Structures are given as structure tokens and as C-alpha cells.
Amino acid sequence: GNSVTQMEGPVTLSEEAFLTINCTYTATGYPSLFWYVQYPGEGLQLLLKATKADDKGSNKGFEATYRKETTSFHLEKGSVQVSDSAVYFCALMSTGTASKLTFGTGTRLQVTL
Amino acid sequence: NAGVTQTPKFQVLKTGQSMTLQCAQDMNHNSMYWYRQDPGMGLRLIYYSASEGTTDKGEVPNGYNVSRLNKREFSLRLESAAPSQTSVYFCASSEYWGPRPQHFGDGTRLSIL
Numbered sequence: 001g002n003s004v005t006q007m008e009g010p011v012t013l014s015e016e017a018f019l020t021i022n023c024t025y026t027a028t029g030y031p032s033l034f035w036y037v038q039y040p041g042e043g044l045q046l047l048l049k050a051t052k053a054d055d056k057g058s059n060k061g062f063e064a065t066y067r068k069e070t071t072s073f074h075l076e077k078g079s080v081q082v083s084d085s086a087v088y089f090c091a092l093m094s095t096g097t098a099s100k101l102t103f104g105t106g107t108r109l110q111v112t113l
Numbered sequence: 114n115a116g117v118t119q120t121p122k123f124q125v126l127k128t129g130q131s132m133t134l135q136c137a138q139d140m141n142h143n144s145m146y147w148y149r150q151d152p153g154m155g156l157r158l159i160y161y162s163a164s165e166g167t168t169d170k171g172e173v174p175n176g177y178n179v180s181r182l183n184k185r186e187f188s189l190r191l192e193s194a195a196p197s198q199t200s201v202y203f204c205a206s207s208e209y210w211g212p213r214p215q216h217f218g219d220g221t222r223l224s225i226l
Contacts, residue, residue, distance in 0.1 A: 004155075032212040034214070036217075041219070042219050042220075043117070043203055043205075043217035043218050043219045043220055044156070044203070044205075044217040045217070046214045046215075046216075049214060051212065089155060089156070093212050100158055100161070100171065101156075101158070101215060103155035103156045103157075104155055105153055105154060105155045106155055
């Protein structure tokens with residue numbers, strides 16, 4: 001079946017540090033890949049997505065590249081801010097399961113001054 | 114600018130009580146979803162409605178029922194609440210059934226004693 005594995009958190013960084021959150025997946029077919037962000041007390045918001053191999057999704061300074069050869073979709077940001085503190089979820093949607101999203105367990109990011 | 118609205122935001126129940134969680138979206142989306150979020154487990158799909166008039170089981174449907182009341186509204190019912198159903202519940206919607214991003218509500222935090 002489909003699965004998503006994320007690095008365990010929490011990840012604690014100083015402001016302006018470089019961020020990488022690892023995500024690897026197992027899926028049938030050719031999945032679409034997503035990163036969602038959840039701020040405290042709120043629902044999940046779509047951060048970025050990629051629908052085919054070698055696509056790069058980007059938004060708000062975050063980037064992730066769909067790597068089919070390594071089945072990965074790592075999230076990166078060059079310079080994090082305190083306002084980026086949140087929980088980040090990697091997710092996939094497989095053509096074999098239509099609109100059903102499979103989520104990773106989430107990685108909490110805490111950015112300090 | 115409401116998007117997906119869930120009510121209530123918080124609820125405490127006793128074991129065996131029943132309750133309905135409400136969800137409404139104002140984006141004219143065709144598909145709607147109910148998830149539960151538990152620590153260390155990401156989000157898991159309970160039920161979904163690909164279009165008005167249809168509902169289907171997700172990954173963890175036991176103990177729940179749903180009703181797609183109309184295109185806007187999708188409710189989740191716990192007939193006899195159990196402590197194992199203590200969780201944060203999220204409703205989501207997407208434009209249509211397929212690889213489209215899902216938009217989430219802010220969640221309902223449910224505790225069952």
C-alpha cells in the first residue's frame with residue numbers, strides 16, 4: 001500500500017538557518033506529492049505540490065523537488081523565520097487511490113531568535 | 114473568505130453519548146472528506162464523499178457514520194462515543210474527485226471521557 005515517511009521532529013533552528021525536512025514515499029502508480037503546513041490551532045494548508053517526476057513545487061520561499069529515482073520529496077527553505085514555526089506534513093495522492101491523501105506523521109519545526 | 118467551516122471547535126463527551134460534527138464549505142466543491150488526527154499518526158481518512166449523493170469508507174470508518182446533506186454540507190456522527198475516538202477531527206473539501214488539493218477546516222477537538 002501507499003505510505004509516507006517523514007523525519008521525526010521536533011526540528012529546532014535559529015532564524016535565518018537552512019531547513020531540510022526529509023520525506024520519502026512508497027506508492028502505486030504515479031503519485032502527486034504535497035506538503036501541507038499546520039500552524040498552531042489551525043487546519044492544514046497546502047504549501048506546495050508536484051504532480052510528476054522532476055517537478056519542483058515552490059511557495060513562500062519553500063521548495064521541494066519530486067525525485068522518482070529516490071522516491072523522495074524533501075522540503076527546503078534557505079532562511080527560516082520565526083513565523084515558519086509549525087507542523088509540516090508530507091502527503092501523496094496515488095492514481096490507484098484517486099483523491100485519497102496518504103499523510104506522513106508530521107514534523108514539528110520550531111524557529112528561535 | 115470562510116472556506117471550510119467546522120462546528121463545534123471543542124467538545125467533551127461521556128462514553129456512550131452520541132454527537133454530530135458539522136462541516137460546511139462555500140467554495141462550490143464537489144468532494145468532501147473527514148479525517149482524524151492523532152499524535153504520531155498523521156491524518157487518517159474516516160469517510161469521504163466524492164460527489165453530492167455519494168459516501169464511501171476511508172481507512173478508519175468503524176464507529177462513525179456520515180451524511181452528505183447537500184453539496185455544501187458533510188456531517189460526521191458518532192453514535193456511541195468511545196475513549197478511542199478522542200482525537201482532532203478535520204473536514205476537507207476539493208474541487209472534484211481526483212488529484213486536486215484539499216482545503217481543510219480548523220478542526221474539532223473532541224475528548225471522550
